[in-house]
Amino acid sequence: MTLAFIGIGNVGFALANNFQKKGHHIIVAHNNPNSTSVTEAIAKNTAFSTQLIQEAIDRADVILLATPFFANEAILKPLDFKGKTLVDCTNPVGQGISHGLESKISGSEQIEAWATNANVVKSFTIYGFENFINAEFPNYNTKPVMLIAGNNTSAKETVAQLISDLGYITKDTGSLDQALHLEHMTLLWVKMARRDGHHPNFTWAYLEK
Numbered sequence: 001m002t003l004a005f006i007g008i009g010n011v012g013f014a015l016a017n018n019f020q021k022k023g024h025h026i027i028v029a030h031n032n033p034n035s036t037s038v039t040e041a042i043a044k045n046t047a048f049s050t051q052l053i054q055e056a057i058d059r060a061d062v063i064l065l066a067t068p069f070f071a072n073e074a075i076l077k078p079l080d081f082k083g084k085t086l087v088d089c090t091n092p093v094g095q096g097i098s099h100g101l102e103s104k105i106s107g108s109e110q111i112e113a114w115a116t117n118a119n120v121v122k123s124f125t126i127y128g129f130e131n132f133i134n135a136e137f138p139n140y141n142t143k144p145v146m147l148i149a150g151n152n153t154s155a156k157e158t159v160a161q162l163i164s165d166l167g168y169i170t171k172d173t174g175s176l177d178q179a180l181h182l183e184h185m186t187l188l189w190v191k192m193a194r195r196d197g198h199h200p201n202f203t204w205a206y207l208e209k
Contacts, residue, residue, distance in 0.1 A: 001162070004029045004060035006053060006075065008041040011089055012066030014132035015124060015166075020047050022165045029056035029063070054079055062158060064089055064124070069100060069107050073114050081118035085155040086111070087162075088179070089124040091186045097195060099183060108149065108179035121150035121159045122179035125186050128193055130200045135167035137203070143169045144203035147185070149178035171206045 003019055004027040005012045016026045028050045030038045042048055053075070057063055062085045067075060069092040092107035094100030101107060108122040124132060126147055135144055146168035150156045160170040173182065185204075192198040 001025070001061040002027065002059060003162075004051075004056035004063045006056075006063060006065050007067035007089075008037050009066065010129040011124070011132065012037075012064070013041050013044065014129040015064065015066065015089065016041070016048065017045050018132060018134070018166055019162070020045060024162075024165070025049070027051050027056045027060060029053040057081055057084065060084065062087060062162065063118075065111065066090065066124075069093070072111055076111065076114040077116075080116050083117050083119065085152075085158050086115055086118035086120050087124065087159055088120055088122045091125055091183050093187070093190070097187055097191050099180075099187065103180060103184075106177060106180035106183055108176050108183075112151075112176060119150070119152040119155035120176060121148055121152070121155050122176065122182055123148045123159050123163065126182055127186075127189055127203055128200045131203050132166070135203075140205075142205055142207070143167060145169045145171050145206035147171050147173050147182055147204075149173045149176050149182060151176045169206060 002025045005016050006029045008028050020026045026048045028048050031053055064087040066089040069090045088108045088111050092100035112120040146163045163170045193200040
């Protein structure tokens with residue numbers, strides 16, 4: 001697939017680099033050719049291409065959003081996603097590692113309101129970027145799980161294919177309002193790894209009887 005990344009910092013680059021290694025074509029979408037994150041990403045992986053954001057959306061099969069959450073309103077409102085899948089990889093983290101929208105609504109539902117004609121799917125948010133570089137845990141007989149949420153079944157099926165490409169098991173948690181709970185799982189992970197000293201190389205698993 002052709003994947004456009006809006007945002008190419010730690011999370012965006014880890015995902016984009018991994019997807020490129022799996023055979024996907026990566027477009028770094030930007031409106032500022034002098035952006036430090038864009039120039040650094042292109043230097044680290046010369047297989048990436050770049051385009052203006054709307055042009056990248058027009059060309060891509062799937063768009064992944066990996067920006068600081070509170071920049072998203074200004075970024076997204078001018079764009080037309082033309083019914084394409086927009087993967088929300090962002091988290092509204094507030095002061096003191098709290099939920100930045102006071103848990104009244106998920107960040108993904110807010111993004112859906114800003115992103116015209118996008119089918120939003122929450123994914124790639126419940127871990128830090130370290131676990132998007134490589135999903136292999138060779139000491140275990142199961143793969144890590146990637147939880148998703150969204151309102152469009154076809155969009156979720158597309159995202160599940162991408163998740164499988166990276167070596168995760170997909171578990172669909174339901175409609176987009178479930179993204180609020182996934183964002184709280186992210187806050188749990190962040191507090192453990194970034195605040196309380198737990199090493200970052202851990203994930204969750206989904207086990208059934």
